Every structure is written in structure tokens, then in C-alpha cells.
Amino acid sequence: MRTNRCSLLIAFVAAFLAVTFALPCRLPGQTPSAQPSGRSGKSATQWSVQVDRVDAGNLDLSHSFQIAIYENLVVELHKTQRFQQVFRAGDVRAGEFPNLLVLKTAVEKYTPGSETRRAVTTVSGATKLAVQSQLLTREGEVVFERTVNGDVRFFGSNLRVTHNLAHNIAKAIKQSYLSGSEHQPRWSPGQL
């Protein structure tokens, strides 16, 4: 009898622990249907993105850097495979897509570096860029906003900073939902 009780207690505790740890945390009002459909969501909205030109503002950022950021962004966003189409600025086909997001990039900070100084000293001469990236809907609503940094510290030319920056922006967009975006997204990269 005692053994039976003991095994029953153990079974109950095991079941409780299983329920506690195995099931994800869910808010009381949250129903499973309210959760994003994730990557499997084929029926979910297919978003496309149009990459706008880089706005250097009043900063002395050379034209080659602006162009390199723009081109690298197009390549890196393609690589994420989260968007149905990646359009360039001025592309007339973008107007035909109803679910279009526009990626705006404004340079906030630029520290020119030196490849020679990097090679000689290792610790100084880094080229750094900080940009504000925004994804806007056609109506102008901001659905993603993040300040992203890029730099080249050791090896590589100064222009490599643009590749690192674009890679970081694409990564931030890709992970924005997974990291619990501050914006309640009407879109989700997981749905793309």
C-alpha cells in the first residue's frame, strides 16, 4: 500500500514537471492560434522589400561608401531568403506588390579609419559606421527600427566596413522577431 502511494506521488511529480517544462510559457489570454505561424507559414503574408538609397545626411561619407552599403544590402537581404522579392530603389515593379516594405538607411556616425594604421598598430585605425535602419510599410508605418553598427578592425580594406554593416542589418531584420521585437509586428520575418 505504501509502495503504491509512493509510486503515485512520484508519477504525479514527474507529470507536473513534464507539463511545467515541456510546454512553452503562455500568457493567460494568449491562444495558440494567436502565435505566429513561423517559418512553415506558407499561407502567411509574403512580404517584399525595396532597398532605398543610403542617406548620408550631413556626414562626410564618400559616394563609394554609400553605393557599397546599398549594393551590399541588396545582396545580404537576398541571402536571408525571408523576402519574396528584393527590389532596388526606383524599380517600377515594386509598385505592383501590395505587401511591400521599404528599407531606409540613414548614416548616424562615421569614423574614417586607415588600413595602414591597422596593419601597423593592430589596435587603432578601425573604420566604423553606425546607421539607423527602418522598415516602413507603404503607408509609412515603421515596423522595424534599429541602430546597427559595422566596423573593420584588423584585416581588410576600409570598404569592407560596408559589407559588415549590411550583414549586420540583414541579421537584425532576420532576428527581429525571434529576439522579441519591441514593435508588435504586423509582419514577421518568420512569416515571410
Place this chain on the structure above:
Amino acid sequence: MDRFVVSCNHSKTNRLARRRALWLSIAVLCCTLTAPAQKSTQVGDTGAPFSTRATHLLGFANARNNGTGILSVQDQSLQFRQNGKPRTKVKIALLRDISLGEENKQVGGLPMTLGETAAPFGSGRVVSLFAHKKYDTLTLEYVDADGGIHGAIFQLKNGQAEIVKNELMAQGVTISSRHVQSAQQGAAEVGHEDK
């Protein structure tokens, strides 16, 4: 007496001939020195295809990034031909903007960098101090058939980008005024690198 007069006249004639020969050789030397410059400026006037060696950094049509090849202006298009690859081209009419810049890069690429790192007693750093070279960058903006903006960057030998720009401008490409400032800034950046 007669002999003295004759020898005097002879030496005068010799001196004159030497002077003429000197002036002639100076003139020939000057012509030889200015000939290459004359050749490069004539290219645009005669309409003969212009070409120069360049490294494609990114963005030009379907060309491979960081590939070296020949950049040429011919048949109303800007063409880039890499070794063993089909040539890629963009019509000059589709070019929207050109800007120039300067970059200071380490020579030798990755092997050189690794060699410098591996060199004992930090001697590689001393090598790095001298193993850099100035390059011109040529940045182009062009549109595709759908109106989408593309950008391309080429790296050329110092002084070559200006020639390409002039060649393209002669074919009707316009330059946005905002890049005049950025070109000056680019030069300032190189100055910063030199410090």
C-alpha cells in the same frame, strides 16, 4: 695667316653645329616625353576605344567581385572583361552618375598580410608601414531596364579614374554636383591615412 683664319671659321661652324644639334636633341626629348600624354588625350577625340586595367570591387552587371580585368569604353557602352569570362557591359545612356575617390591600400593581399603577421619581432609591422599604395576609385550609378538603381565601384591605378571619367563625360554622362564635395572629402580621407 690664311691657315689661322680658316681654322677660326672652322671652329665657329663647329660651335654652331653643336648648338643646333643640342637644340634638336632637346626638342626630340620634349616630344618623346609629351607623346604618351598626347596619346591619352587623343583617344577621346578620335573615337577609338579606350581601355584601361581595373579591379572590379562590386556591383557592375554580372562581373565577379574583386576581379581584375580590362575596363573599356566602346560601342556606346562601358565594358568590363575579365580573363576567361564573357564581357559584361552597361550602356552609357543608362549611366546616371560618376564620382571619383582615392583609397590607400596595403599591397600583397592576404598572403602578404599573413607573412607580415608571422614575421618575427614585429618586423612585419615595419613592412606594413611601407607596403601600401594609393589607388583611384571610380564609382558609377546606373539604372536597369526596370528603373532600379545599381551602383558599381572600380579600383584603378592612380590617375586613371580621371581619364575614364573624362571619356564618359565626352560621351554625354553627367555628374551630380553633390559628388564634387565628396571627392574632395575622399582626398581628405587619403590625407588622413597618410598621417
